[in-house]
Amino acid sequence: MTTVICPYCFDRAPAAKLPYRCLMSPSGVRGGAPCGPERDDIWAGFMGPGVPPAARMRGPVFSPARGVAALASGLRGGSGGSSVPCPGCGVSTTVRVCRSCHSDLPSDYCDQDSRIIALVGPKASGKSTYVSVLVNELNQRVGQAYGASLAAMGQSTQQRDKEMAEDLYERLRLPDATRPAALGFNDPLLYRLSVPRRGRLSGGTRHTTLVFFDAAGEDLAGAEAMDRYTRYLSAADGIVLLVDPLQLGSVRDRLPVHDGPPLPTVETPPQQIAADLAVQLRAHGKGGSNGRVSTPIAVAVTKTDMLRPLLDPHSPLLRNAPHTDGAFDADERLAVHEEIRSLMTDWDSGALVRQLELDFARLSLFGLSALGAPPPSDAPADVPKSGPQPVRVEDPLLWLLAHRGLLPVRTTGKGRVK
Ligand SMILES: Nc1nc2c(ncn2[C@@H]2O[C@H](COP(=O)(O)OP(=O)(O)OP(=O)(O)O)[C@@H](O)[C@H]2O)c(=O)[nH]1
Ligand SMILES: [Mg+2]
Ligand SMILES: [Zn+2]
Ligand SMILES: [Zn+2]
Incomplete structure (x- = not known):
């Protein structure tokens, strides 16, 4: 079930x-x-005092009679959801609501198991840009390689995807800073990922619901602020932690003098975010007997386009993974992990990596660039003129999916996905 x-x-x-x-x-x-x-006090209570009285009046919530519910779930195919007649007016509805908070769930959200991917990182580390470019890549280049597709579920995700894509790919505008939770609840982003099943004669498709949260950096800037996200973090099947190299003092010192846009202000150190994260997860029973957190964590250095002067011309960070035969290449994953590990060790004598390895049992390091080049120096709020040319944005998510057995993996043995 x-x-x-x-x-x-x-x-x-x-x-x-x-x-x-x-x-x-x-x-x-x-x-x-x-x-x-009717007044929906459960929903209004969950949303908080920001909901105006008129918005509390919503369509009546009902539980269908037993036989009707069973019939509806039996009829439900792979998509589209079931519909059940309202006992009040007789008109059918497909909208399900959560028992506990009365939030509406897109009808097809309930048709398959969900995987929650938590996205964390300091302010301006590139979270919003990353999610939008990732969604686009999963639908195009990466989707093609795996025969996979990603569909936004529900109106609010569809609307946000559309606006973000228009900004990034047509108007060439970078996203604004995400509003902090104190100013209103940011909706989760809901997608249905469909991947062909392998190794079965009948073929078929496996659907998985992906839930992302694009939080504002300041909401993750300390144990107290992060508390609001505790339920989300502890429900996560995997975590993507973004690290902005341009916010690390030692990287700033190493970069040659450049005429690009000014460097970002230094926000919460990634080491502190990682430590707070580990504390939160342990408090929610995610700590193993060895004291390390069991939730897989992909730690990705963003904006690698700016690191080019520090990289070897053959570095795997300069090109996308091949995805040969629609499989996740675990040896490549290991090569990137080692490369980032050695860069980080050079940056801070390995303090961040050491701490991550002590706190998390399943850790992999990544390097990505959502834009492929820095924003133009005369227009720092713009995407480079050629549009986003992402490098390795898909790797962290694909690793988390492969980890869960949702993607085929190829390896010579050394890079094995645990
Ligand atoms: N060089 C380079 N800069 C990037 C890239 N992605 C994002 N940036 C820069 O980082 C800034 C912040 O990106 P956002 O995606 O808004 O970051 P965020 O983590 O969502 O920020 P908050 O919502 O404030 O927490 C952008 O305005 C760009 O200047 C990239 O791939 N390369
Ligand atoms: Mg943001
Ligand atoms: Zn009705
Ligand atoms: Zn709920």
């Missing part, structure tokens, strides 16, 4: 137990009156 994890409050429930919300649409058939809105 499919277990649904609410992407808003992270309550877990069997899909068949989720209530529905009436859409209050006129039926047109029987000429009956549509349902009117």
